Amino acid sequence: MPNPTAAMLVIGDEILSGRTRDSNMHHLAGALTRHGIDLQEVRVVPDRQDAIVGAIRALSPAYDHVFTSGGIGPTHDDITADSIAAAFGVPIDVREDARALLQAHYARTGQHLNAARLRMARIPQGATLIENPVSTAPGFSLENVHVMAGVPAVFEAMLASLLPLLTGGAPLLSRTHRVDLPEGDIAMPLATLAKQYPELSIGSYPFIENGRYGTYIVLRGTEGAALDAALSGLIKLTEGTAK
Amino acid sequence: MPNPTAAMLVIGDEILSGRTRDSNMHHLAGALTRHGIDLQEVRVVPDRQDAIVGAIRALSPAYDHVFTSGGIGPTHDDITADSIAAAFGVPIDVREDARALLQAHYARTGQHLNAARLRMARIPQGATLIENPVSTAPGFSLENVHVMAGVPAVFEAMLASLLPLLTGGAPLLSRTHRVDLPEGDIAMPLATLAKQYPELSIGSYPFIENGRYGTYIVLRGTEGAALDAALSGLIKLTEGTAK
Numbered sequence: 001m002p003n004p005t006a007a008m009l010v011i012g013d014e015i016l017s018g019r020t021r022d023s024n025m026h027h028l029a030g031a032l033t034r035h036g037i038d039l040q041e042v043r044v045v046p047d048r049q050d051a052i053v054g055a056i057r058a059l060s061p062a063y064d065h066v067f068t069s070g071g072i073g074p075t076h077d078d079i080t081a082d083s084i085a086a087a088f089g090v091p092i093d094v095r096e097d098a099r100a101l102l103q104a105h106y107a108r109t110g111q112h113l114n115a116a117r118l119r120m121a122r123i124p125q126g127a128t129l130i131e132n133p134v135s136t137a138p139g140f141s142l143e144n145v146h147v148m149a150g151v152p153a154v155f156e157a158m159l160a161s162l163l164p165l166l167t168g169g170a171p172l173l174s175r176t177h178r179v180d181l182p183e184g185d186i187a188m189p190l191a192t193l194a195k196q197y198p199e200l201s202i203g204s205y206p207f208i209e210n211g212r213y214g215t216y217i218v219l220r221g222t223e224g225a226a227l228d229a230a231l232s233g234l235i236k237l238t239e240g241t242a243k
Numbered sequence: 244m245p246n247p248t249a250a251m252l253v254i255g256d257e258i259l260s261g262r263t264r265d266s267n268m269h270h271l272a273g274a275l276t277r278h279g280i281d282l283q284e285v286r287v288v289p290d291r292q293d294a295i296v297g298a299i300r301a302l303s304p305a306y307d308h309v310f311t312s313g314g315i316g317p318t319h320d321d322i323t324a325d326s327i328a329a330a331f332g333v334p335i336d337v338r339e340d341a342r343a344l345l346q347a348h349y350a351r352t353g354q355h356l357n358a359a360r361l362r363m364a365r366i367p368q369g370a371t372l373i374e375n376p377v378s379t380a381p382g383f384s385l386e387n388v389h390v391m392a393g394v395p396a397v398f399e400a401m402l403a404s405l406l407p408l409l410t411g412g413a414p415l416l417s418r419t420h421r422v423d424l425p426e427g428d429i430a431m432p433l434a435t436l437a438k439q440y441p442e443l444s445i446g447s448y449p450f451i452e453n454g455r456y457g458t459y460i461v462l463r464g465t466e467g468a469a470l471d472a473a474l475s476g477l478i479k480l481t482e483g484t485a486k
Contacts, residue, residue, distance in 0.1 A: 206394060208396075
């Protein structure tokens with residue numbers, strides 16, 4: 001059975017303006033690969049309801065899971081929860097269990113649960129909460145869309161709460177081989193290998209080190225034995241080329 | 244006149260599997276903001292022709308420019324140039340000026356212009372070459388799509404060749420103000436300010452420092468005077484809150 005598929009939607013003007021360098025995409029990509037879920041697309045959109053709704057309506061039917069990051073804080077530009085509700089055409093309001101979580105948290109920290117913070121308890125109807133062990137305000141899952149915070153420490157904590165609940169497939173395994181040759185010298189042996197092992201994905205990543213070209217070759221697949229066989233083949237092929 | 248708009252398409256399995264952390268998005272975002280082009284969407288897709296063609300057909304009509312990174316090297320998984328040609332329905336073949344560039348480069352470095360390397364001279368009909376001062380193999384622009392390499396040093400060099408040729412608008416300016424208060428305490432004054440200055444974009448970015456919450460507030464717009472007025476207003480509003 002093929003692995004479940006996924007897309008990610010990163011929401012935030014600050015990524016698109018270059019002010020902030022996103023790190024959640026790289027974190028999610030690694031975590032999903034280890035869990036056996038194939039991340040097949042990422043989109044980054046601004047804090048605009050039409051952009052979020054459009055992306056959710058395109059991605060939700062196309063993949064098994066959609067993970068979002070950003071836009072669920074207390075300020076006026078935090079419009080993700082309302083946009084997700086709009087995308088699915090369901091009502092949204094302050095939910096009592098979410099309000100209770102926030103109330104207890106702010107009582108503990110001596111802060112005031114004002115109207116702005118209460119917005120973080122707005123949850124679309126039919127959603128399930130995602131636990132936030134860092135700063136309490138929860139994320140949520142609605143249908144196959146999992147809505148999480150943009151602050152990396154919170155995103156990572158929410159993902160750690162969520163991921164064990166999702167069924168994964170076979171984790172993607174990899175073997176890496178370094179060749180001290182430019183990519184152009186090993187392209188033809190690599191194409192041969194790719195034809196020989198159609199079930200593996202074979203990527204080549206050139207680098208420059210001390211002024212000399214080299215290439216990392218990465219074999220990916222779910223079966224260790226096929227990977228090991230392909231790796232042996234690769235070593236033989238590239239030794240031949242190096243001479 | 245509003246600024247030109249742009250989207251970016253990042254092509255590469257290695258980003259989606261978490262093996263490589265993309266840095267071209269952040270670089271492009273900053274460069275476009277300084278040049279007065281508004282980056283409004285980013286997509287990341289795998290090395291699969293249907294995914295690349297689908298994204299190009301969605302993005303090219305929707306934005307003034309589309310910038311791509313990745314997939315233009317000599318190996319079997321480098322399918323970007325052919326996919327762009329397919330997206331626009333134009334033929335693609337080795338082009339003599341691109342071949343001459345490669346021939347001169349490899350003659351100089353004592354390497355062989357083999358069949359794999361010659362693939363880097365495949366250019367869709369009607370395209371304009373983008374200069375690559377790092378490793379010679381050119382990028383290209385076809386209609387409003389600018390196709391560049393994935394290796395960050397090469398991507399950045401190609402972008403530096405290309406960007407002066409594109410008409411920019413007013414550079415996006417910003418003012419940043421730090422408040423040592425959690426986001427939830429300043430959300431309401433910020434919403435007031437956002438209503439007062441509809442032409443500005445006002446973002447708030449929470450942080451934790453030595454166990455205490457704080458917020459960076461970033462005002463963005465193209466007019467310095469409006470930004471300065473809003474900044475004064477912001478300082479007054481948040482001083483009131485801090486007491």
